[in-house]
Amino acid sequence: MTNDVRAVADPQQPVGPQPAVDSAVEGSAHGRAAGVATGVAACVVGAAIAMGIGRLVPAINPMLIAIVLGALVANLVTVPGWIRPGLDFSAKRLLRVGVALLGLQLMFSDVVGLGWGVIAVVVAIVVLGIAGTMYMGGLLGLSWTQRVLIACGFSICGAAAVAAADGVVDAKEEELLTSVALVVVFGTLMIPAIPLLSHVFGLSERQAGMWAGGSIHEVAQVVAAGGLLGGGALAVATVVKLARVLMLAPVMAYLGARQRRNADGRGKVNSKQPPLVPVFVLGFLGCVALRSSGLLPGVVIEQAKLVQTALLTAAMFALGLGVRVTLLRSVGPRPFVLAALSTVWVAAIALTGVLLVG
Template identity: 45%
Template structure:
């Protein structure tokens, strides 16, 4: 058995993995640094080099990095940015998140899936992918395998949307603005939205799609509260905290960071540093989530979970598309 890693190595390993993922993302921009960091974690998890205790220790450090990254992520948003997308796009965001979350929970419960897994999938597919799953996981009692499975599903389905949405938008005759709003309101990960926006129409499409997507990220605080109450009402979870705080510190920190950005007191240089720091910390968090992607534990993927993931993606895509097409507030 390999010797345990020192505290310094435990702290720096996830950050180093995130840094490597950022460098690799220049070579594979379609995946983005967060997805690559997740993949690096999965590679480490499926290699026999580390003991289970060391893997769990690395995952704990990564979880702290992820929470800090969510706080710093708030510096990417300002209230004016959110208002700039218009009430039509805001309506698309709010309705899509609410309908997708509720429909996913209803269907998952009807399919008889583990309630914790259903909640994680609902949060990830309706809000912001793996980051939402990791955040909500603190308030939901469920097994680590369910966390890994939800992350794997949201990654695969979100990546598929990168390929499918741009040609679908052209086939439907959507304008560049409509397609960008659709992408931001329906695709799961921020990195996936950026990649899709670049395929739709360049810089302007990327900016609009990303702003809409970050509008969905703002709903994370509300979704966390709903998810925690759903879990508490059930009272039948497995592993995990028996009583989570109503609003965790990192969600509060995220909201405060948005408000701080909105004041305009932070200069562009500070915001640039914050942007890079958020990517690094979130990447370290994704590395930790990747450590939970052990193939021997995930395979075979339950067919009912695939049905739920497919349905949740379709609900998000259909709801947002109908609203984009029917509301006159989206150009």
């Protein structure tokens, strides 16, 4: 622990190496509270900067800016270990609240309005995308949890899905951070690729929008690509993508049920079992239902969107602070190979569906 911790925990303590004292301070409730508060404050500042840059450059979503900004900070300066509780709180708690509030941006009628053919394509993208990614990851020798994070992130809704899946399967930290970094890299590459390939394949504006919404990882990345395709394509792309986001609920419910079965199978009857359906997923569905009811005025929806963006941006900054070059080097090339294969696989499924029903 650094001298900074001791300054926060007890300003009267003398400066100098005192490992025993530092350890006691770090373990104290006061020291932990200071770490949580300072870590959350750092993420709030990072989110504010990212959102400020986003206002100056509207084409770039603040959540993506936050991940990159956090990664830059992590690799350029030493992040004090004592603020880790605050970073963990932001990356998990704040993110889950943000994911729940994301439901206020979607109405069931929007999804139904796509038509049952498009809905079937969305389900196929998520189910086959996850199944194919899991299979290919197994051939590459990656752990089950690493495959789950990449599969959910690339098939559903990017970093939010990665973190949501981590909340259910409890993956290793390096697996979580690697998956988030891969979503940023490959999803960003898809922004110019989908519009370019749509032109090469001669897709209509609606088909191109469907392909973008069905294949690109992050909601923000879909919006960026949809903007390049045109206004009509952007609307279709956004709704198709949000339909994929809605698939977060059944997928997390399945993973939760699987984890419970595994815990029972190992005889851990007295251990704390993962919930069948995570609370934040229920919150997400509740927000979708609330928005679909038509009871919320437009101003409330707009303010909720701002809060949701701020929470997710703070969480992305916290996740970005864990993305270090040394970490990415240590995991080896296999996760990157799986990310590339998964990107192509999901895009191929989406394009096939577009050509069939679009």
